[in-house]
Amino acid sequence: MDRHHYETFEKFGNDTFIIHLDNGRGFGKHSHDELSILVPVIQCCRVRKSTYLRLQLLAKEEYQLSSLMEESLIRDRLSPVLLQRHLQAMDRRLRRVLQVLAGCIEKEGYGNVVDEDLVGNTATHRSPGHR
Numbered sequence: 001m002d003r004h005h006y007e008t009f010e011k012f013g014n015d016t017f018i019i020h021l022d023n024g025r026g027f028g029k030h031s032h033d034e035l036s037i038l039v040p041v042i043q044c045c046r047v048r049k050s051t052y053l054r055l056q057l058l059a060k061e062e063y064q065l066s067s068l069m070e071e072s073l074i075r076d077r078l079s080p081v082l083l084q085r086h087l088q089a090m091d092r093r094l095r096r097v098l099q100v101l102a103g104c105i106e107k108e109g110y111g112n113v114v115d116e117d118l119v120g121n122t123a124t125h126r127s128p129g130h131r
Helices: 035-044 049-059 065-073 084-108
Strands: none
Touching (some): 065 084
């Protein structure tokens, strides 16, 4: 379970409340990707260009999300914070997000999916067709 699930006590009937349990699995199970989290992206097919470009960058070998995360956590007193399997899961999940966005772009067109939020920053950010 993750933060998208919750528990209640049925013993109290309708006089109950939500209990949010922090089970320390903020990164979830490394072997299970909760695809329901992608439903808003699948339904809306919208993303800011700055976010889209950052996701693409983190999918590149030289800026790989797992490597950057591992490097940023290496000095933590609780190191290792994440096991290698969780780091690999982050890369796999990132690829899945990019696949969903690619499907949206194929279906709706780049201009209808990627929202231009980088006006004035064209020197450092270019659309995928200009790389």
